[in-house]
Amino acid sequence: MTPHISRKRSTLVIATAVAAGALLTAGLTTGASAQQDVSGNAAEASAASPMRLSASVRTGLIQDAETKTAATAEKIGLGAKEKLVVRDVVKDRDGTTHTRYERTYDGLPVLGGDLVVHTAKSGAVKGVSKATKATVKVRSTSAKLAPKAVAKAAESTAAKTGETKKADANAPRKVVWAAEGKPTLAFETVVTGTQKDGTPSELHVITDAATGKKLFQYQAVENGKGHSQYSGDVEVGSTKAGSGFELTDGGRGNHKTLDLNHGSSGGKLYTDADDTWGTGKPADTQTAAVDAAYGAGLTWDYYKDVHGRSGIKGDGKGATSRVHYGNNYVNAFWQDSCFCMTYGDGEGNAKPLTSIDVAAHEMTHGVTSATGNMEYSGESGGLNEATSDIFAAAVEFKANNAQDKGDYLVGEKIDINGDGTPLRYMDKPSKDGNSLDYWDTNAGNVDVHYSSGIANHFFYLLSEGSGAKEINGVKYDSPTKDGSKVEGIGREKAEKIWFKALTAYFTTTTDYAQARKDTVKAAGDLYGAGSAEVKAVEAAWTGVNVK
Known part of the structure; x- marks a missing residue:
């Protein structure tokens, strides 16, 4: 039987950019378990579990934290030149808040200076999780090297390592590098282009601002009624538009699914006359869109239903899925810069990388970027x-x-x-x-x-x-x-x-x-x-x- 996705769920019925994420090469996964839930500690589990925060409540918590950054910095013992920038807030059911901050030093971003302050309902600080235990301090914030020379060196680094073809370095920004060893004044340069397999490249090169020595580098593109190819007949979120429908999921933050038509940028929003999408066969360009939209919807529902998180950033806003990237492209990836998941069609353009676990893998890269944001290296x-x-x-x-x-x-x-x-x-x-x-x-x-x-x-x-x-x-x-x-x-x-x-x-x-x-x-x-x-x-x- 040909897999078929049957979806009638238009809104008329139901109603940063540092990390990205590639699934594969060098690679890309619950509900029912074979193990039973053997714990009797339900009360303890619920007390420390994250609350379901509406977008407005989350915004309020962030705004409240922003008004107290100076006091918080002093409370946790930061230096006079250090300031905190709120990035995310998670609140537990017992009232404990976990506020995630980036840090600046004398106005410069501190890479590896992020931290999480854990605050009890009473307002007392319970603890701090820091990316670096070193004291953030540099002798001077004046760089010896010229930005143009740094950019040229970063392009050379990208070319030598084979990370980026057709490399083009953006203007370097001055930072304090604190992720490893003693904090150092440095430049961060983002070199864009394409990787060997055709995946977009956003190579970040960290250079000592005094000596020009490369301190670190990492790749920010992390390789993550319709008829679907992999999941049979499924529901996908669409919206009534004029006399037809568009693949915009109004019930999940207006997540959109776009057709790249074998290109590498832009994309056209999928539309349909009767709100029945795809045929279950890869030759129909809508089929991959159905799988991608279905996977994105499942992932949205999982984070909301299981962890109380509304959307990738917890702000109720949907991302974008882009299908039919390149030609015979055997990969999928997440990019913060477009807040999107992108999928190739595989060998012979016959096996789009749009299965449930691939879609969830790529979308989760976005969740990681908004939370722990572990360096992709x-x-x-x-x-x-x-x-x-x-x-x-x-x-x-x-x-x-x-x-x-x-x-x-x-x-x-x-x-x-x-x-x-x-x-x-x-x-x-x-x-x-x-x-x-x-x-x-x-x-x-x-x-x-x-x-x-x-x-x-x-x-x-x-x-x-x-x-x-x-x-x-x-x-x-x-x-x-x-x-x-x-x-x-x-x-x-x-x-x-x-x-x-x-x-x-x-x-x-x-x-x-x-x-x-x-x-x-x-x-x-x-x-x-x-x-x-x-x-x-x-x-x-x-x-x-x-x-």
Whole structure:
């Protein structure tokens, strides 16, 4: 039977830009679990869980925090030249707020200076999570190098590393680099162009403002009634427009789906005369749009229903999905700069990368950018990628779609390898031939799509436990580094622990050792400091050699 998406859900009926995210190359994942929810600590879980905040309430919390930045900076012991800039606020049901800030020093942005202030309902500061523990201070904010020379060097760096073709450096901005070692006056240059596989490039190059030495670099484009190709007949959000309809989801922040028509920029909003979209076949350009719109809707619903978050930034605003990028383009990505997910059509333009887990993976890159914002490089980059895989699995399970059942496989529908195998495996990541099952000292030097395996494996162990089992017809057999047996606590709890850590504790520089501490703390917040859930988190991290 030809997959068909039947949607009648128009609004007449129902009614920054640093990170981006690519799913694949060097790679891209709940609802029902094989594990039962064994906790009896419901009261503790609800007290520390995030509240559902309307856009107006969230705006009010941010505005309130903005009026108190000077007092907060003094309260947490920042220097006279340091100022705080509010980026996000999460409020727990017990009244605790977690306010995420960027930091400036003498008017300059501090990269790696982000922090989260945890404040009790009484107004007392309970703690601060900092990306750097160093004192932010530089001898002078006067640079020895000229910006033009810095830009030229950044273009050269991009060309030499092969990160960017047709490189074009934007004007460098002066910053304080604090993500590694002693804070240093530096320039940040964004080099745009295209990567080798055709993915857009936004390479950030950090250069010492005195010596011209490259301090760091990272890629900001993180590779994340209709008839669908992968999910059968599904509902997608559309809006009545004139005598027809447009693929704008009024029930989900006006999310829009655009046709790039094999181009790389712009895009045309999909319209239709009768509000029935696609045929289930890739030859119909609407089919990929249906899958993309459906995946975006499922992801929106997941974050709202499970975590109380309305939209990627928690502000109730929808993003944009763009399909038919390039020609034979085998990837998908998220970009903050356009607040959009973009999908290629795969080999032969026959396998669009628009399955549920791919869509959720890319949209989650946006959520990560708005919260923990882990740098897309080294161990923090692995955690960034894993977060997208983790919540992609969560969305897929919750969707409970008969033709794309939830699993701990990544990209199993899009046939990237050409042999029917998935892109990644969460129970034993090394089955893909590249990903890491366990942490070691070289983890920070591995491509982020492969070092993500450590956290993916942790999440599987925490959810389902070690050993052999079968879930939704898929067989798994998850090992541990030390041969220990790990008991899972159920995927739903594991999701909530990871989301709590992401939104309340992770920062731009979080590595695996810190992620262990943060998830233990998150589990303690939700289920109690001495709970079985905390012990399970510790056991799962030990199982992947993060001690």
